[in-house]
Amino acid sequence: MQQLLAWWYFSVLGWKIEGQFPYELNKSILVVAPHTHWRDFFLGLAIRKKMRLEFVHFLGKKELFRGIFGVILRHLGGYPVERSTSTNQVDKVVSIYNSKETFHIALSPEGTRKKVTKLKTGFYHIAKNANVPIIMVALNVEEKTVIFADPFHTGSDETADKQKIVAFFKGIKGYVAANSILEDIEG
Numbered sequence: 001m002q003q004l005l006a007w008w009y010f011s012v013l014g015w016k017i018e019g020q021f022p023y024e025l026n027k028s029i030l031v032v033a034p035h036t037h038w039r040d041f042f043l044g045l046a047i048r049k050k051m052r053l054e055f056v057h058f059l060g061k062k063e064l065f066r067g068i069f070g071v072i073l074r075h076l077g078g079y080p081v082e083r084s085t086s087t088n089q090v091d092k093v094v095s096i097y098n099s100k101e102t103f104h105i106a107l108s109p110e111g112t113r114k115k116v117t118k119l120k121t122g123f124y125h126i127a128k129n130a131n132v133p134i135i136m137v138a139l140n141v142e143e144k145t146v147i148f149a150d151p152f153h154t155g156s157d158e159t160a161d162k163q164k165i166v167a168f169f170k171g172i173k174g175y176v177a178a179n180s181i182l183e184d185i186e187g
Contacts, residue, residue, distance in 0.1 A: 002049035009046040019148030021051055026102045027132040028151060030056060031123050031165070032139065035108035036174030040139060044106065045076070047137075047146055059093070059107040079105070090125045097130035106137070109165075119165070128154040136165060142173040 009015045022028070032044065048054055054077070062080035065073055070080075079096075081089055097103050109119040127134045133151035140147060149168055154161050 002045050002054075005042055005046040006049035009043060010050055013144065015043075015046075015144045015146065017047070017051065017146045017148070019150070021053060021135070021148055022151055025104075025133060025151065027097055027100075027130070028104050028135050029123055029127050029130075029132055030104065030106035030135045030137050031109050032106050032137040033109055033119070033169050034139065034172055034174035036176035039175055040108075043139060043146075053104075055102070056104040056106050059105060090122050090129065093122075093126045094129045097126070097132060119169075121162075124154065124158075124162070124165075134165075136168045138169055138172045139174060140172050141175050147172075 010017075032040075044058070048056060057077040057079055059081045060073060060078050062082050064070070065078065065080040073080075079093075093105070096105075107123055109123050123134070126132075131153070133153050135151045136149040138145075138147040138149075152161075152164070
């Protein structure tokens, strides 16, 4: 299925990739945005296949991991996330990083497909606490381009780090362009 998706997106629909994934890294967190439509998931699977990134896992809301669909998502590398309670997901994901020699995970920093003006900061704290680099990946639907930024480690100036992240994604339009507007990152 993933091979068919890769062919469809990159050969038939004409998507292209700018930048590279740093395969030499043992661990990273891929921050993929904007996430405005259910089709983003299938584009993500196509990117994984095209770039041979099947080792990259992903986070998804736990409601998606029920029944046969949950079996499929786990097989594809998915990890369910509890969003409705005050469980500390950051610490849970950091413990996964700390327990493995190699681990890469992709997530949507918006936390939803709905319109948001601020990115959630869980990914930032995961990267900082697990001491893994952030790789920003933009899904520019308007230009049919997937853009990989160079990896960077969080620094001592959290505000500067967050400004860098916002600047990278600013102006990138997803499938639902009105939901792609990014102005800031949470606290």
